[in-house]
Amino acid sequence: MAFGRFLLPLWPLDPVATYLNHGTVGVVPIRVAEAQQVLRARIERHPSKFMLRDLWTFTGSADGPTQMRRAAAEVAAFVGARGDDLVFVDNTSTGVNAVLRSTPLACGDELVVTDHIYGGLLTAVNYTARTTGATVRVVEMPYPAFDPALAVERIAAAVTPRTKLVIADHIAAESAIVFPIADMVRACKAKGATVLVDGAHVPGALSLDVSAIGADYYVANLHKWAMAPRSSAFMVVAPAHQSLLHPPVISWGLDQGFTQEFDWVGTRDPSPWLCAPDGIRFLQDLGYNALRKYNHDLAWHAAQYLTGEWGTELQIDESAVGCMVSVMTPESIGTTKADAVRLRDRLLFEHNIEVQVHARAGRVWVRISAQAYNDRADIERLAKAVR
Ligand SMILES: Cc1ncc(COP(=O)(O)O)c(C=O)c1O
Known part of the structure; x- marks a missing residue:
């Protein structure tokens, strides 16, 4: 596989953390940061x-x-x-x-x-x-x-x-x-x-x-x-x-x-x-088309896997998914903005997972960003932490 956690050293990210939040705060590759310097x-x-x-x-x-x-x-x-x-x-x-x-x-x-x-x-x-x-x-x-x-x-x-x-x-x-x-x-x-x-x-x-x-x-x-x-x-x-x-x-x-x-x-x-x-x-050298496909496939996998693990519903078609996907969490997680903030912070401070969490339509949702340095193990870690 051309993408996955082994690519993490191309970014300055903490190697023990699980970063599923590239869509909220993007991470500058080391090579690009060096060019800027x-x-x-x-x-x-x-x-x-x-x-x-x-x-x-x-x-x-x-x-x-x-x-x-x-x-x-x-x-x-x-x-x-x-x-x-x-x-x-x-x-x-x-x-x-x-x-x-x-x-x-x-x-x-x-x-x-x-x-x-x-x-x-x-x-x-x-x-x-x-x-x-x-x-x-x-x-x-x-x-x-x-x-x-x-x-x-x-x-x-x-x-x-x-x-x-x-x-x-x-x-x-x-x-x-x-x-x-x-x-x-x-x-x-x-x-x-x-x-x-x-x-x-x-x-x-x-x-x-x-x-x-x-x-x-x-x-x-x-x-x-x-x-x-x-x-x-x-x-x-x-x-x-x-x-x-x-x-x-x-x-x-x-x-x-x-x-x-x-x-x-x-x-x-x-x-x-x-x-x-x-x-x-940098994107072109990674293989831009292959990268987008990898990220999309990982996001779509996350949608199916997490709804299965959490027993929630997936109501969108694959065509509405890019490199990110929002997945409904179980009702026991809560329904409000405060519940969303609580989950977000517990995921970070207890499990070292950074991911976007929000409340919408009376439920708490987790929005996963899939990037070259992520793989299925990150999604499994998130599934388990939420459970
Ligand atoms: C859809 C959308 N529009 C606009 C923005 C604002 O971007 P910025 O903070 O870079 O201005 C964001 C930020 O995440 C976004 O998700």
């Missing part, structure tokens, strides 16, 4: 030259693309986008906030989200509504018994002439459901909506072709499954929206064009973005 040392030899000439220039570069644009072109090629449509942001939260702040909203306008939206983003959406008078419409997705066609139908049905923005997950945070995102985008756009896709978990986990999805905005993290150093994320923006979109922090790039504006929002450590291509090369 080399880059940082290079920057520090001539910091002004690097930051003010190589990284970004006020007037654009006479000597070909800047370092930011070179990295953007490599990431764009990996995710199926044009380099000129892609900008780096600190994280998915920043990208989504940029869109929310740049969307003109008035009293009575609507923001459509689903009940699977990541909690931090729901907070940002509610804040936007609070400060503009817009209304938030939360669409209930068919879950735990997941039905992709019904998901498309329900989100499209929520779009009205007052809808100013729809936010849809490609892979949901807690449920880990892989949504039929291209169909959802198509159905919402057919009703005239502007659509933002939250792809925080997608690069490195699923084969991604952003242009085929056709969203107005596609925002995603590179610091989860794409092995980039924290914090590193990108957004791909359809040309029609680029001149209206601004980063949450306004700086020198304002009115200099879309990429110029996002490439400099004050002095920052650029190494996480510039090393994103190192993360991509």
Whole structure:
């Protein structure tokens, strides 16, 4: 087998721990962290030259693309986008906030989200509504018994002439459901909506072709499954929206064009973005297609094995599973958020297992992330610890 616990030394993880949480907090491979250190040392030899000439220039570069644009072109090629449509942001939260702040909203306008939206983003959406008078419409997705066609139908049905923005997950945070995102985008756009896709978990986990999805905005993290150093994320923006979109922090790039504006929002450590291509090369060297298949197969195995061990129900199809899966625990574990936190902490402090645990639909669920360094023994350890 090409993957499994024997690969653990490629990451700095504690070898006695069971890390099933790559989806929540990604782990940077040692090789990528070393490349970042080399880059940082290079920057520090001539910091002004690097930051003010190589990284970004006020007037654009006479000597070909800047370092930011070179990295953007490599990431764009990996995710199926044009380099000129892609900008780096600190994280998915920043990208989504940029869109929310740049969307003109008035009293009575609507923001459509689903009940699977990541909690931090729901907070940002509610804040936007609070400060503009817009209304938030939360669409209930068919879950735990997941039905992709019904998901498309329900989100499209929520779009009205007052809808100013729809936010849809490609892979949901807690449920880990892989949504039929291209169909959802198509159905919402057919009703005239502007659509933002939250792809925080997608690069490195699923084969991604952003242009085929056709969203107005596609925002995603590179610091989860794409092995980039924290914090590193990108957004791909359809040309029609680029001149209206601004980063949450306004700086020198304002009115200099879309990429110029996002490439400099004050002095920052650029190494996480510039090393994103190192993360991509790491995935490719591991065997990117084989890796995704291994992770998916392990997640799907976990779904079947754990529901069998715990006597709970599996109500999703394999097509809704990527490299993560959420499994219902026995009723005896509890039903509330407090019960979920209790289980999460007991798993860590008594069994040295780190895994995402949440409460949903009146039950406690464990969300397993399957990564190259995990194998079936990790899932068996989790099954036993919960029992
Ligand atoms: C689906 C989803 N969206 C957005 C985020 C936020 O990502 P970040 O904290 O990198 O902004 C997360 C974080 O786990 C997530 O799971």
